Amino acid sequence: MVSIRxxxxxxxxxxxxxxxxxxxxxxxxxxxxxxxTAVCPVYAIRLxxxxxxxxxxxxxxxxxxxxxxxxxxIRQKTEIANKCIGCGTCAMVCPNSAIKPVPNPMFDxxxxxxxxxxxxIKRGGRRNDPAPGLLDKIIFTRISMLTxxxxxxxxxxxxxxxxxxxxLSPEEYIRRKTAGEWIPPVREIFPFxxxxxxxxxLSPNMWLGLLQGVAxxxxxxxxxxxxxxxxxxxxxxxxxxxxxxxxxxxxxxxxFGWDEIIRxxxxxxxxxxxIEIKYGQGAKPGDGGLLMWFKVSKLIARLRGVPExxxxxxxxxxxxxxxxxxxxxxxxxxxxxxxxxxxxxxPKISGSNSAKSVLNNLVRNPYAGGLLIDGIDGGTGAAYNVxxxxxxxxxxxxxRDCYLDLxxxxxxxxxxxxxxxxVGKTGNVTQNGMALIMLGASGVHMGKYIMQAAAGCxxxxxxxxxxxxxxxxxxxxxxxxxxxxxxxxPDQVAQRVAETFMAIRTEMKKIMAPLGRSQSLPIGMSxxxxxxxxxxxxxxxxxxxx
Amino acid sequence: xxxxxxxTASEPFSPFTVLQAMEAMQEGYDGSxxxxxxRGLQFVDYSYxxxxxxxxxxxxxEDALFRLHAFxxxxxxxxxxxxxxxxxxxxxxxxxxxxxxxxxYNKPVAWASLSPEEIEYQMMLTRLALRKDGEDHGxxxxxxxxxxxxxxxxxxxxxxxxxEALKLDSHRIKSRICMAQGRxxxxxxxxxxxxxPFFIQGIAxxxxxxxxxxxPIKDWLTGKGFPAYIGxxxxxxxxxxxxxxxxxxxxxxxxAYKHIITPLKSEELKAHPQGDFLLGLRDACRxxxxxxxxxxxxxLPDETCLLVMDAKKMRPATIGGKPGEWAIASEMCGxxxxxxxxxxxxxxxxxxxHTVIVPxxxxxxxxxxxxxxxxxxxxx
Numbered sequence: 049m050v051s052i053r054x055x056x057x058x059x060x061x062x063x064x065x066x067x068x069x070x071x072x073x074x075x076x077x078x079x080x081x082x083x084x085t086a087v088c089p090v091y092a093i094r095l096x097x098x099x100x101x102x103x104x105x106x107x108x109x110x111x112x113x114x115x116x117x118x119x120x121x122i123r124q125k126t127e128i129a130n131k132c133i134g135c136g137t138c139a140m141v142c143p144n145s146a147i148k149p150v151p152n153p154m155f156d157x158x159x160x161x162x163x164x165x166x167x168x169i170k171r172g173g174r175r176n177d178p179a180p181g182l183l184d185k186i187i188f189t190r191i192s193m194l195t196x197x198x199x200x201x202x203x204x205x206x207x208x209x210x211x212x213x214x215x216l217s218p219e220e221y222i223r224r225k226t227a228g229e230w231i232p233p234v235r236e237i238f239p240f241x242x243x244x245x246x247x248x249x250l251s252p253n254m255w256l257g258l259l260q261g262v263a264x265x266x267x268x269x270x271x272x273x274x275x276x277x278x279x280x281x282x283x284x285x286x287x288x289x290x291x292x293x294x295x296x297x298x299x300x301x302x303x304f305g306w307d308e309i310i311r312x313x314x315x316x317x318x319x320x321x322x323i324e325i326k327y328g329q330g331a332k333p334g335d336g337g338l339l340m341w342f343k344v345s346k347l348i349a350r351l352r353g354v355p356e357x358x359x360x361x362x363x364x365x366x367x368x369x370x371x372x373x374x375x376x377x378x379x380x381x382x383x384x385x386x387x388x389x390x391x392x393x394x395p396k397i398s399g400s401n402s403a404k405s406v407l408n409n410l411v412r413n414p415y416a417g418g419l420l421i422d423g424i425d426g427g428t429g430a431a432y433n434v435x436x437x438x439x440x441x442x443x444x445x446x447x448r449d450c451y452l453d454l455x456x457x458x459x460x461x462x463x464x465x466x467x468x469x470x471v472g473k474t475g476n477v478t479q480n481g482m483a484l485i486m487l488g489a490s491g492v493h494m495g496k497y498i499m500q501a502a503a504g505c506x507x508x509x510x511x512x513x514x515x516x517x518x519x520x521x522x523x524x525x526x527x528x529x530x531x532x533x534x535x536x537x538p539d540q541v542a543q544r545v546a547e548t549f550m551a552i553r554t555e556m557k558k559i560m561a562p563l564g565r566s567q568s569l570p571i572g573m574s575x576x577x578x579x580x581x582x583x584x585x586x587x588x589x590x591x592x593x594x
Numbered sequence: 595x596x597x598x599x600x601x602t603a604s605e606p607f608s609p610f611t612v613l614q615a616m617e618a619m620q621e622g623y624d625g626s627x628x629x630x631x632x633r634g635l636q637f638v639d640y641s642y643x644x645x646x647x648x649x650x651x652x653x654x655x656e657d658a659l660f661r662l663h664a665f666x667x668x669x670x671x672x673x674x675x676x677x678x679x680x681x682x683x684x685x686x687x688x689x690x691x692x693x694x695x696x697x698x699y700n701k702p703v704a705w706a707s708l709s710p711e712e713i714e715y716q717m718m719l720t721r722l723a724l725r726k727d728g729e730d731h732g733x734x735x736x737x738x739x740x741x742x743x744x745x746x747x748x749x750x751x752x753x754x755x756x757x758e759a760l761k762l763d764s765h766r767i768k769s770r771i772c773m774a775q776g777r778x779x780x781x782x783x784x785x786x787x788x789x790x791p792f793f794i795q796g797i798a799x800x801x802x803x804x805x806x807x808x809x810p811i812k813d814w815l816t817g818k819g820f821p822a823y824i825g826x827x828x829x830x831x832x833x834x835x836x837x838x839x840x841x842x843x844x845x846x847x848x849x850a851y852k853h854i855i856t857p858l859k860s861e862e863l864k865a866h867p868q869g870d871f872l873l874g875l876r877d878a879c880r881x882x883x884x885x886x887x888x889x890x891x892x893x894l895p896d897e898t899c900l901l902v903m904d905a906k907k908m909r910p911a912t913i914g915g916k917p918g919e920w921a922i923a924s925e926m927c928g929x930x931x932x933x934x935x936x937x938x939x940x941x942x943x944x945x946x947x948h949t950v951i952v953p954x955x956x957x958x959x960x961x962x963x964x965x966x967x968x969x970x971x972x973x974x
Binding site: 190192196197199204207211215216217218219220221222225231234236454455456457458459460461563564565566567568570571572573574575576 | 803804805806807808809810813814816817818819839843844846856859860871874875877878879880881883884885886887904905906908
């Protein structure tokens, strides 16, 4: 046996079989064109010279021996920094289907070495739990079969929109209207909302594509979709454009981008759809936003009013946060005042056991326009793995508790609850959204799903890709590197946005029609849903079905 | 689907004529319940003063009847008239009927100082207290209404059969309005409280079809905390409560009912003369939007009658008649049976935007469209 020192082994030495994704390369098909190595975002593969022994198998001992052939081939690197992320860009560019990443069927050892350098894993994406979530298990059981015939999803007229903004009680509405007093602003919007993704987290092409698609949905298809900016502002030309009315501007603890926004107010042609005050986000509760220096390009730096190439971590809390009551009250009023009380303002919080306390606070705040609760399965552009995988609260029970609490006070129409976090995680976006609506949500936000559907995001809950944080997105969705984001054609993204919302609209009708609902969004129609899990049914106060 | 018939006439008539109309629509119900509401009452053997409250219900046991008697006496109600139905119990399907109650009371002296609204509230609380008393005693007392000039009868069985069992064909009771519903038992159990019409503070409605938006509406009404927004043994009870909420709580004109249960679309409201007010009203009352398919027939304390449809307009409810006498039924054959000698070409089936209103003078019925100017000057 050879001495240990002669083997290049360190505690962090790994073999390809130790990595989460293993490159499967077929040398018989490879033409050595080099495309795969050129596109790999993490340089996980390299072209290398290799030597092969060619034994001469002859009877005569004097002629026996070996000759050696040198050839060029592709090998997977095993260094931590170059571990394959499974994105499959190599397979996408290979002309001969000679290469692809496959998930390691064994328990990979990489996870024990991921702390090299003293820094735990940071990544983008969602909680790495690929199993179907609870929302996927909810089915719609109240089928109209008696005196209320099922409706025709293709022919009937459906009212699918929801309300965003503070709605007064009927008594108070009539009193104020008669007295000529202020009526809080309310927006009629499509209940599936493109969730907060910042200009900075997303590439300019992705952002532009989303906005184009949203404008097309509104102006051509008649689907009043709105999109939220996330923290990081908005390009000045958008702020001064008529498209601003489709945009929910977010303010978070770093206040990034708000210089530009405030400066643009006098020149705005229309009001934004709403203002979202981010107190927390489901993917990384208790963390502020994080834009890593890789992504702080010249444009982003200008929009956010910061130097180029620096990390931009937002503080975990707003500096004004002495108490939630004070903060919510102050910020909601300040933001309302900025647009002369014409724009709904609502907070976004992480899913939490304490969501009900926040909600009850909002109920007593006459300016609060809603509450967005973001559950644990929400996505993010950058966070610590431990935050993403283990922190937060699943959305279903959180929304249900809050809704029932509002019902008990008779306020369920006054403060709309919006739900986010894992909507469409397994592709069932309409089913997930409608289940949440029937549990009591007025609408749902979806970010990751839109990236997947509209731009072909490769990320998955098997930890595929998930490198949004370091600006090397192989599809150009979350990169500020022009070489990467030029891969993404904004027109094609816009088309996919439109297609996605057309499909959601049709699926909503296909869900509502058999339930006999067409005249209003079935918010809180809990008699229509059931789940084959008794404890979940009890917890959500819906029917157990088997 | 249930069958509905309403007749309103300047001259009091026997409810049996309406039950005969129900017979014409017989294929539409299954005998799981009959409800009758009479307004503008006239008793053959009693000269009734229309301001005296009438208690309607069923005592299922002797004990319940005694308790009822004691309850009313304790609260200072003086019994003025006790209508004795000549009941043939052998024709009644249910076996736990002790006495059908139709009693006229004097209001307590203590109420003399109360405002009309307070009196209405007290009458409602009295009904609810009696209902609760029955529920607390195994359901031995069922109370349908306690209100001036309103009598209600509910029973399980076929309409004509129930009418015969209660000898309604003897014409001892007559009324200017009679609402009747033959029930098709759908998703709820056979329960007297599930029979239409539903009654709350003088307002009554009956409906056919199922209410698919029932749970969200019920949750919202329950959350209002109004003591009478309870029950909901039938999904149609919310229609009466919404009408009550609109007329009594919000104090809006009757036309607002249609704007609340089936609001116009945003683009339609933008072109409406009071679109701004109505859009806000739609948002504020969003949880009260019904989803049908339903025809809702209602009556108000001043003997106004109304008929509205859900927005999908899948029901064929019709109004027809002549000055002084109008009939509304869920099917045209019901109108035919109630007022055969009318000009059928003047019959009207409301569309999704219409509210048909028969005012108390009964000279003509009015068709009000949601696209018309809304009669609320201060909000316009």
